[in-house]
Amino acid sequence: MKPDEAIELAERSFGLSFSNKQVVLLKQYVDLLTDWSSRVRLISRNDRNFIWERHILDCISLVPHLPEGGPLLDLGSGAGLPGIVVKIMRSDLEVYLLEPTRMKNLFLQETITALGLQNTFAIRSRAEALVGDSAFSGKFLIGTARAVARLPQLWDWAEPLLAHQGVLIAMKGPGSLSEFTNGVPHHIYATETSLTLPFTRRRRSFVFLKR
Secondary structure, eight states, X not given: OOHHHHHHHHHHHHOOOOOHHHHXXXXXXXXXXXXXXXXXXXXXXXXXXXXXXXXXXXXXXXXXXXXXXXXXXXXXXXXXTTHXXXXXXXXXXXXXXXXXXXXXXXXXXXXXXXXXXXXXXXXXXXXXXXXXXTXXXXXXXXXXXXXXXXXXXXXXXXXXXXXXXXXXXXXXXXTGGGGSTTOOOTTOEEEEEEEEOTTTOOEEEEEEEEO
């Protein structure tokens, strides 16, 4: 899919309007992803010719569901999906990209610099290692995660890092609340909303977890 076609599809499907700067940054980001993926496993080999369809449009679909305010923590950010895409679309947010793998973290750092993203930070660590750190505990109003872990584990990682009114938004397949095998615990407020992604026609669910 050509970039301009993907942008037009995203505007039509998600009710968004892209600035020229956002379009340029998304194209630069995809170029970086393509270049680095020849050396580092950022995305699967089968997806490298379908980055816009399978990754960028998917991550853009999250944007209308984001609350106002931040900061935002992207758990297991990997190649910056969705964290980098969110930052491009929501420049007002302070974004932290949490990724323990050295080469992926280097990619995130280079991307932040190359795209000139302000108030965006790549942290080489695991979520559980940040618990108890006064710089991060209870800091984040938004947590995001895409293809990281099952919901009970995600919540255990995210909950100590979320502010009192914070929300974790997990990008999942439909029916993912069943990952709580004994039902959603009473102390967690959980909702799920789904959509059909344009072009691929895949189903995407957003699971919102709060205290």
